[in-house]
Amino acid sequence: xxxxxxxxxxxxxxxxxxxxxxxAVLVVGLSFLFAIVMLSLVFIVDLVVVAVSPETEARxxxxxxxxxxxxxxxxxxxxRAVAGVLQRxxxxxxxxxxxxxxxxxxxxxxxxxxxxxxxIVVTTGLLDKVGSENELAFVLAHELGHFRNRDHLRGIGRxxxxxxxxxxxxxxxxxxxxxIAVADLTLRQFSRDQEAAADRFGLELVQAEYGHVxxxxxxxxxxxxxxxxxxxxxxxxxxxxxxxxxxxxIRRYARDSGWSTVGRTTPLDW
Amino acid sequence: xxxETIQLVNFLLPLGLLVFAYLLGAxxxxxxxxxxxxxxxGLRSFPVVTFETLPDNWQVESVELVSGSVVxxxxxxxxxxxxxxALVGGRVKTYEPLLDRARREAVLRMVEHxxxxxxxxxxNVRLETSRLANSxxxxxxxxxxxxxxxxxxxxxxxx
Numbered sequence: 001x002x003x004x005x006x007x008x009x010x011x012x013x014x015x016x017x018x019x020x021x022x023x024a025v026l027v028v029g030l031s032f033l034f035a036i037v038m039l040s041l042v043f044i045v046d047l048v049v050v051a052v053s054p055e056t057e058a059r060x061x062x063x064x065x066x067x068x069x070x071x072x073x074x075x076x077x078x079x080r081a082v083a084g085v086l087q088r089x090x091x092x093x094x095x096x097x098x099x100x101x102x103x104x105x106x107x108x109x110x111x112x113x114x115x116x117x118x119x120i121v122v123t124t125g126l127l128d129k130v131g132s133e134n135e136l137a138f139v140l141a142h143e144l145g146h147f148r149n150r151d152h153l154r155g156i157g158r159x160x161x162x163x164x165x166x167x168x169x170x171x172x173x174x175x176x177x178x179x180i181a182v183a184d185l186t187l188r189q190f191s192r193d194q195e196a197a198a199d200r201f202g203l204e205l206v207q208a209e210y211g212h213v214x215x216x217x218x219x220x221x222x223x224x225x226x227x228x229x230x231x232x233x234x235x236x237x238x239x240x241x242x243x244x245x246x247x248x249x250i251r252r253y254a255r256d257s258g259w260s261t262v263g264r265t266t267p268l269d270w
Numbered sequence: 271x272x273x274e275t276i277q278l279v280n281f282l283l284p285l286g287l288l289v290f291a292y293l294l295g296a297x298x299x300x301x302x303x304x305x306x307x308x309x310x311x312g313l314r315s316f317p318v319v320t321f322e323t324l325p326d327n328w329q330v331e332s333v334e335l336v337s338g339s340v341v342x343x344x345x346x347x348x349x350x351x352x353x354x355x356a357l358v359g360g361r362v363k364t365y366e367p368l369l370d371r372a373r374r375e376a377v378l379r380m381v382e383h384x385x386x387x388x389x390x391x392x393x394n395v396r397l398e399t400s401r402l403a404n405s406x407x408x409x410x411x412x413x414x415x416x417x418x419x420x421x422x423x424x425x426x427x428x429x
Contacts, residue, residue: 001325005315014370015363019351020292022363026354169357
């Protein structure tokens with residue numbers, strides 16, 4: 001028997017494909033796949049939301065308060081005044097199927113929430129910051145816009161869809177991070193569109209009540225002046241439109257609709 | 271320093287780590303392959319075979335158990351890509367060169383040991399792999415793989 005000296009043969013056990021090519025195919029392909037899955041989930045959620053009538057929603061959430069999510073305060077002296085503004089704004093939406101309730105949450109961050117069952121929550125931080133009734137009216141009207149578009153239910157439905165999606169792919173480990181990133185970004189884009197739609201409806205209500213839309217975006221200008229300016233990337237990641245863009249959009253909508261942006265504003269005396 | 275900055279950092283940090291891990295891992299892999307090829311060329315004439323029964327005309331003077339072992343770990347890039355691959359299935363191409371290097375390195379260490387001790391050949395060569403559990407102790411995850419090559423080194427008077 002003869003031993004033939006030779007080196008091991010190459011290309012049998014190791015693929016000669018460049019690792020970056022495999023990485024690119026996997027990342028792009030899976031991102032695409034995840035985006036499609038997420039968009040279908042959003043579509044299904046929207047179908048379900050439309051199928052749930054406001055009456056059914058009210059029945060499910062009657063007597064429920066969002067005490068679990070926010071810390072509610074029931075002795076804020078400003079609550080009655082805010083509820084009064086809400087009541088007047090509401091008349092601009094006569095066929096509203098909701099019986100709205102206004103609650104105040106103890107939080108320094110200025111914020112307002114639309115909660116299932118016709119509950120609007122405003123934070124003490126928001127009440128501290130608003131400068132006039134007109135500013136407050138637009139914030140409340142914006143939340144009414146969310147109710148009209150059923151965004152509050154969509155939000156919950158999408159949260160559930162995201163949780164299911166996460167549970168499904170985290171079983172496969174490594175892909176979970178990229179899946180979540182794609183799903184999250186997909187949802188945020190939707191969320192920004194919803195905010196813009198709610199802004200426009202809110203502006204209509206303010207115009208109907210006051211006959212002008214002066215001070216409507218004043219509150220956002222206040223926020224913009226205090227917040228740091230986000231970069232392009234941060235704007236893409238954000239759930240709400242960039243405050244500057246948002247003010248611009250609201251302004252344009254008011255101008256295109258021919259509404260007066262000047263008028264007598266009502267001061268808040270609290 | 272708002273929420274958006276934190277999100278941005280959360281997004282860019284793994285990305286930077288991925289690029290860093292790829293560049294470093296690719297450099298180490300290239301260097302290791304160069305080294306393997308050079309050593310293999312030098313040891314080409316040393317017979318390393320898998321048969322258990324020796325040919326009748328081999329006159330064996332002495333024998334010894336020889337082994338070569340390598341412990342390898344994954345880099346972050348390979349781990350992430352393999353994780354994505356695990357979602358859809360298929361050849362885990364990023365792991366293949368890693369294990370190929372480990373096999374050849376283990377055999378080379380075994381042969382170098384045998385040659386240094388004056389042997390002429392190694393018969394009945396076997397390769398074994400075992401997984402090292404990581405320090406978390408929950409049995410999940412892998413700290414690395416050991417690749418073990420072993421065989422019977424032979425000192426021959428005639429072949």
